[in-house]
Amino acid sequence: MTITLIAAAAENNALGKDNQMIWHLPDDFKRFKQLTTGHYIIMGRKTFESFPKPLPNRTHVIITRQQDYTAEGCIVVNSLEEAIKACPQDEEVFVIGGGEIYNQSIATANKVELTRVHGVSPEADAFFPEIDLSKWKMVEEVFHPKDEKHAYDMTFQTFIKK
Template sequence: MTVTLIAAIAENNALGKDNKMLWHLPDDFKRFKQITSGHYIIMGRKTFDSLPGILPNRTHVIITRQEDYKAEGCIVVNSLDAALAASPQDEEVFIIGGGEIYRQAINIADKLDLTRVHGIAPEADAFFPEIDTSRWKVAGKIFHPKDERHQFEFTFETYIKSY
């Protein structure tokens, strides 16, 4: 199994505030869909609640402490270990948030697929964990300027764990 953390984060690692994203970047959404389609996506309950609904062509695995939580068409578990055990062992799986789930998963992840949003240090209540550059190496970067559809510049960054 390859475990990939995928997130859009500000330069200060901000993820969101009040269970909402801090920006609207259509090309980031497009990339997220392209990368995660056909795969299992693991998330915390609050992240699931923030989605517009079930994301098509993906199997949703929701981690929650709530014993009686149900989400039709989703796998509901109570730990990251259970989420990984419920996912295919021979495929790439994606962890899509939120901050606490990223913190639990960063040390077991194999890859980070980040959209680094430039030029803002927003007020946030959820953050991506610090990336230890002695353990993670940049495998690729693609810069995207701001334009009529994107209020901010951003860079797609891929990190691979260096063992």
């Protein structure tokens, strides 16, 4: 199983505030959709509740401490370990947030798909964990300049565990 963390984070690792993303980057959304469609996606309850509806063509695995939590068509578990066990063991699985779930899962992850958002250090209450370059190797980096649809420069980065 490949466990991939996928996120968009500012240079200060900011992810979001008040359960909302800080920016609107259509090409980052396209990349997220392209990479995660057809796969299991693991997330915390608050991340799930930030969506207007479940994301199409993906199996949602929601981690919550609430014992009686239900979400139609989704798998609900109470720990990261249970979430991983609920996923196919021979496929790539994506961890999509939030900050607490990323912090719990970075040690077991094999891959990180990070959109690094440049030129902004927003106020945030959720952060992506620091990527320790003694443990991770960047294998791909694609710069995307800001344009009429994107307020910020960004770089799509792929890391694999050494």
